[in-house]
Each structure stands twice: as structure tokens, then as C-alpha cells.
Amino acid sequence: xxxxxxxxxxxxxxxxxxxGQPNFLSKHYEVEIITSPSKTVESIQxxxxxxxxxxxxxxxIDPFKDIKVLIQLFLYLKNSKPDIVYTLTxxxxxxxxxxxxxxxxxxxxxxIVGLPHLEANGMRKFILTTTEKLTYIFATKLYCNSLNLxxxxxxxxxxxxxxxxxxSVNGVDTNYFLDTLNDDTKKxxxxxxxxxxxxxxxxxVGRIVNDKGINELVEVxxxxxxxxxxxxxxxxxxxxxxxxxxxxxxxxxxxxxDSIIYxxxxxxxxxxxxxxxxxxxxxxxEGLPNVLIEAGSYGIPLIATNINGCNEIIEDNINxxxxxxxxxxxxxxxxxxxxxxxxxxxxxxxxxxxxxIERYDQxxxxxxxxxxxxxxESAK
Numbered sequence: 595x596x597x598x599x600x601x602x603x604x605x606x607x608x609x610x611x612x613x614g615q616p617n618f619l620s621k622h623y624e625v626e627i628i629t630s631p632s633k634t635v636e637s638i639q640x641x642x643x644x645x646x647x648x649x650x651x652x653x654x655i656d657p658f659k660d661i662k663v664l665i666q667l668f669l670y671l672k673n674s675k676p677d678i679v680y681t682l683t684x685x686x687x688x689x690x691x692x693x694x695x696x697x698x699x700x701x702x703x704x705x706i707v708g709l710p711h712l713e714a715n716g717m718r719k720f721i722l723t724t725t726e727k728l729t730y731i732f733a734t735k736l737y738c739n740s741l742n743l744x745x746x747x748x749x750x751x752x753x754x755x756x757x758x759x760x761x762s763v764n765g766v767d768t769n770y771f772l773d774t775l776n777d778d779t780k781k782x783x784x785x786x787x788x789x790x791x792x793x794x795x796x797x798x799v800g801r802i803v804n805d806k807g808i809n810e811l812v813e814v815x816x817x818x819x820x821x822x823x824x825x826x827x828x829x830x831x832x833x834x835x836x837x838x839x840x841x842x843x844x845x846x847x848x849x850x851x852d853s854i855i856y857x858x859x860x861x862x863x864x865x866x867x868x869x870x871x872x873x874x875x876x877x878x879x880e881g882l883p884n885v886l887i888e889a890g891s892y893g894i895p896l897i898a899t900n901i902n903g904c905n906e907i908i909e910d911n912i913n914x915x916x917x918x919x920x921x922x923x924x925x926x927x928x929x930x931x932x933x934x935x936x937x938x939x940x941x942x943x944x945x946x947x948x949x950x951i952e953r954y955d956q957x958x959x960x961x962x963x964x965x966x967x968x969x970x971e972s973a974k
Contacts, residue, residue, distance in 0.1 A: 596971065597624040599676040599699075601667075601690035603651045603683045605632040608642070609861050611884035612682065615764050616642040618960045623967075626676070628667070628690075651685055660689060667693035675699075678967065681729075682707055682763060688725045691732035701970050704729055705763055706738040706747055706755075708881040708903075726750060735970055739763045740882040742902040758962050761882040761906055765959030768951050771891035775868040783865050787855050793826045794933055797870040797894075799863055799885045800877075802833030802856075804840055807876030807899065807919065812844045812854070814926040819853040822933060827854045830866060867892040872932050878919050880904055890914075890950040895942040897928045913942060913949040 600616060602608060608616070608629065619625050625644040629635070630651045639646045649666055652659050671679065671693055678701040681690035687704045694702045709726065730736055730751040738744050740761050747755045759765065775783075784791060796815065800806050808829075815827045829848065833840060848854050860866065867873075873889035875898040882903040890896055890907065896914030898904035908914040915931070917924040932939050 595622075595624050596677040597626070597675070598678045598680055598967070599626050599628060599671065599674065601628045601679065601681045601686045603630060603686045605629050605634050605638060606859070607683060608638050609634060612764050613641075614767065614956070615960065615963070616644045619964070619967075620644050622964060623678075626674070628670075629686075651689075660685075664689050664693055668696045671697035671699060677701060678703060678970070681705070684708075684722070684725065684729070687729040687733075691729050695732040700734075700974055702732065702734045703967075703970070704733040704736055705758075706736065706743065706881065707763055708879060709743070709746065723750075737966070738881065740880075740903040741906055743881055746902065756966075758966055759959045760953045761903070762884060762887060762954055762959060763881075764884065765954050765956035766884065766887045766891050766950065767956045768891045768947075768954075771864065771867070771888045773868050773892050775865065779865075780869050783869050787826075787828070787869075789826050789855070789869070790824070793824050794822070794871045795826050795828055795869055796872045796874055796929060797828040797830065797866060797889075798874050798876075799830045799866075799889075800875065800883075802829060802831045802840060803838040805838050805878040807878060807925075808833075808840045809844045810920060810922050810925055811874060811876050812840075812847050814922050814929065815854065816847050816851055817926060818929060818933075819851060825853060825933065827851075828857070828866060828870070829854065830857045830860055830863060832859045863888070864892075867894060870894050872897065872929065874925075874929065875899070875904060876917070876919070876925055877901065877904065882906060887950055887954045890946045891954075893943060893947040895932055895939060895946060897925070897932070907950075907954075909949060911942075913946045915942075 616625050627646045631648040635646050649663050667689055676699055679694035679699045680703045681687040682705050691702050691704055736753055736755045737758055738747050738755055741757050744755050744757055802808050819825055848856055873894045873896050875886055877899055880903040886907045896908050898908055899919040900916040901919055905916055908916055910916045915928045917928050
């Protein structure tokens, strides 16, 4: 059985949008994961039924530490001799592709899930752009998770860039992300959050950082909460120790506004999706955001910025609404329309889940992914 080594920078990726894929691949390959140390590694290993090796990756730019990890990866891959190295996320891609090339791994696959340099400036933009291009040079095959993102990436490399299925890096388990909670259970969830059953719950899930549009979302919501007493904002995700922190003003508004409920990262968000009326992702940049697909699978109307990825998942005024990024007025108007226009809300709601199942069902994605790997093998 041929061997695949999957490299991701942080274990949270394996707990969320990549969950289940290593387990699926393990039925066809010997699979090993390389990621950073974490208290969750053991549980991930049991769930995925694969072995996990840890290296001390660092999400920040740290040349000395990165070189150390690069050498460690090279030595490890040279000894373990995988047939395929498969990387996701920028840092894992850069170090994984270079070390795999050094170790003479025959098939080196990098899946691009977003381009951080698109919202960077100055020297940081130069460094991020350069590292992306370096990653592409050392890969033998490039994929990306968005049809629109493909066009941007193709301008940065002469290598062909492909999209698996209709995009995403893992699809979505539409049976797992299905609203099956009864009213009593939902009431208990609402009670724990101090939310009334008649409240209109707007939810965001993701890193609480600047380039996710959190500053705009919090400011817009604060204005709306003064006008509508029955609206709540549920923010789920971590923002401590992040590189792209939100403004001090936004932090104060989150702390002071009783209508804003903040929860740290949750491994399982389904009970919170079950009490959500509207899902919002006002991000500045994305690949193809799994969280939108998951919320859509729950049948929740969607609002997101009209950017790569989001505008593939959302069919404007069919299963959600697209707004211009960083445009607070458009974001405010969109949330307000869903809040007050009941006929429009119900029209969008009845379309959402089916639109996701048709394009992003996980089993379909996994079959297409396996076809791609087998094709790469046969081409060697």
C-alpha cells in the first residue's frame, strides 16, 4: 500500500474543516499526519485512525525556527519515504514542499486554501507573495479550493492549477450538518446563552481577526441592536494571540454590549447553528470557506462578502446575499433585510440546504479527491 504524508501547520485544521479526510484516505493508503504539538493530537489520531508526528511549526514568520523545522522535516521524510506528500495552509506548504523535494518524494501536492498576501502590505506582502511562489516551484501538483481563486493563482505560476470537484478541501458531511435538534434542546442552548426564543440570532464562526471583517460586523451590529431589541450576535472563535487582531474599539464593544455573545473556539458548532437565524461571514479574503458550506447545510440563510470562494457558495438572492467587502452600509442593509423582510427570509431559507448538497457533499468530494491521487500515481 502506498504512503501519503499529510502536513498541516496546526491541529485545529484537522479538528474542523479537514476532519474525516485522513480516515477516508487510510482505506486506500497508509496515511500519516504531520502537525504541531497539541493536547488534541491524541484524540485526532484516534478519530482519524492514522499516526501523527509532531513538529514545532510556528504560524508567524520566524526564519531561524522555520529552517530548523525544514531540516527536521527533510530528515524525517527521507527516512519514512512517503510516495505522496500532501500539504495545506501556507507555512505547511512552504516547508512541506521544499523538504519533500529535498527528500526526493515523487509526488508533492499542495492545496491552496487562501492567499494571505492579498490583504497584506509592504514587506509582509512581499514575503508572503515570495513564499507562495516558492511553494509552487517545489510542488509537482497544485490544487486550490475555489474556482475563482484558481485564476489568481494561475497568474503566479506556469504550473497548471486544478480544483477538485466544485471546490473546497473536504466538502461537507451533509448528514452531520443537519438540524435534528428538537425544540426543548434548542431552548436549553438558548438559555445557556441568555437568548430569548423570539430573538433573531446572527452568528459568525471563525478566527476573531481583522481580515474576517469583525470590526465592521461588530460596529454594524451595535447600530442595529440600538434599533432592534430582539437581535443577538453570536461570535464563535479565538482572538487571543492572533496576528491580525481586531481594533481596541471592537474589543470594547464585544465586552460591553449585552447583545453580543462571545464563545471561544468550539470543536462542534452544530448546536449553535441549530439556534442561528442568519449566518454572516464579512471576510476580506477566503479560499472556499467551509464554515459557509456547513451553515448552508443546516439550512441557514447566508451573508458574505463578494470575494473569491464566498461568491461561489452563495448564489446572490437565491441562497443568501453578497455584500461588498469593508462596506458597512451594505452589510447593515443586508442583515436588516433578513431581519424585517419575512417573505424574503423564507424564500432564501428554503433554497439553502439543497444548493449545498448539490455541489459540496463530502462523499462526492472524497471520491473525486481519490481519483486525483490515483491519476497522479498513474502519471508517474
